[in-house]
Amino acid sequence: MARTLPRPNDALSPVASDLAALGHLVRNQRARSELRIDDAADLIGVTHDVLSKVENGRSVGLEKLFKVLDGLGLKMLVVTPTEAEDVVRALSLSAGERE
Numbered sequence: 001m002a003r004t005l006p007r008p009n010d011a012l013s014p015v016a017s018d019l020a021a022l023g024h025l026v027r028n029q030r031a032r033s034e035l036r037i038d039d040a041a042d043l044i045g046v047t048h049d050v051l052s053k054v055e056n057g058r059s060v061g062l063e064k065l066f067k068v069l070d071g072l073g074l075k076m077l078v079v080t081p082t083e084a085e086d087v088v089r090a091l092s093l094s095a096g097e098r099e
């Protein structure tokens with residue numbers, strides 16, 4: 001069976017408070033890059049299984065997680081909940097200026 005591409009979700013919050021939310025962000029970025037999971041894993045240099053675990057909110061080692069994030073052009077920012085609200089608000093304002 002041919003693997004299909006997920007559809008990007010532009011309304012997805014950039015805040016990940018658990019592994020499942022982080023997985024959604026990773027899958028969304030892969031969708032934006034128009035990469036099938038096996039192709040993305042090859043480009044990143046991880047196995048299909050590792051990328052699948054990340055996207056499905058399952059545990060992987062931190063080195064592998066950061067390799068996936070870096071390979072898809074994502075960065076992790078660790079902030080307090082209040083700071084997260086401020087960052088999301090700033091990102092929303094910035095996106096409004098670009099439109």
